[in-house]
Amino acid sequence: MTLSAIDFEFMAHAFRLAERGLYTTMPNPRVGCVLVKDGQVIAEGWHIRAGEAHAEVNALLAAGDKARGATAYVSLEPCSHTGKTGPCSQALIDAGIARLVYAMEDPNPLVSGNGIAMVRAAGIQVDGPVLEDDARALNPGFVRRMERKLPYVRCKMAMSIDGRTAMASGESKWITGPKARADVQRLRARSCAIISGVDSILQDNASLTVRVDELGLPNADEAAAKQPLRVILDSQLRTPRTALMFKQSTPILLVHNGKVDAAQLQGWPDFVELIALPGKDGRIDLTALLRELAKRHCNEVLVEAGATLSGSFLRRGLLDEIIMYMAPKLLGSNALPLFNLPLDTMSAALSLKIKDIRAVGRDWRITAAPDTEY
């Protein structure tokens, strides 16, 4: 493999293009492509929306005849199969590119290595993987779904500096400020599904939608166009039919434990689907739920619940990332914890790896992952 510093720079450029699809490509991956000739970028492309042209095709269209002899930098192996669009590997070959540099193999079993093999078989130089960890980080959900048939699960919590998430009465509006709440809106917008527990619905009456005016994005309309699936875990169907979330008619999945009366299953609005996924404890089987969401092509999912449900996800080892918005406030010792996690000894403590800490308005955002090394 012959790679130079400039190859890394152009690949980073392809990543920045891929990020433009952060809120819109689902369930497809975010992908960017740069065509370079004589050290100059001659065309850029990225995948904008599922069902539309892939990044490579957009870049080739922009380059026209100039693509002949160019190097193509792609953040994901070009596809080799005909889905909603033709195979990108063939398009690159037909356009006469001289070299392909790819960041990671496509984990989609329909591709995985075949795209690279096709381009190589056409006598074109192929180099990669390049910056593979960064490429995977662009698409944590797509990669997880392809490799493990599960979505990538984030849990978001707003907490005080003493780690409390609601008052004992259940009141929790608002712990954090408007900038942190806008950040949560962007987390929702990049997610395919939002999971909450019935007690949060009863207490907060949240609509769990992406709101255009709160996103603070130049492409806010588009980012909010495809609303995430709202998933409510409600073993006994206690959700009131008057809840605010039914005011918006984007899909809702109400998950119960299968032991409800037939009458309880009737009369919901047509955008509400009810399914039974009973767990051993009479509640919902969380692993089965995540498998079900992966089957429904959910890449990234966001858990936005209280300490009970968030604690269940954590205890079962089902969280990939925890995002805590920490407000400079003390809610006091009567207030509710971050996770229901009944531990007694220091040796039982769970370790987290901090991945990122940054200020968001007057609050702090801490991104952590359960630390499997301990």
Ligand SMILES: NC(=O)c1ccc[n+]([C@@H]2O[C@H](COP(=O)([O-])OP(=O)(O)OC[C@H]3O[C@@H](n4cnc5c(N)ncnc54)[C@H](OP(=O)(O)O)[C@@H]3O)[C@@H](O)[C@H]2O)c1
């Ligand atoms: N600070 C924040 O970021 C934040 C975010 C959300 C909520 N909150 C606050 O948190 C409070 C509500 O939290 P909560 O802990 O009472 O409720 P919750 O975690 O939102 O919901 C818990 C409920 O989910 C249902 N559930 C179904 N399957 C489950 C499973 N496998 N494991 C656990 N629960 C399951 C259970 O009810 P069934 O047994 O009836 O199914 C359970 O009681 C409210 O005060 C709200 O304001 C804070």
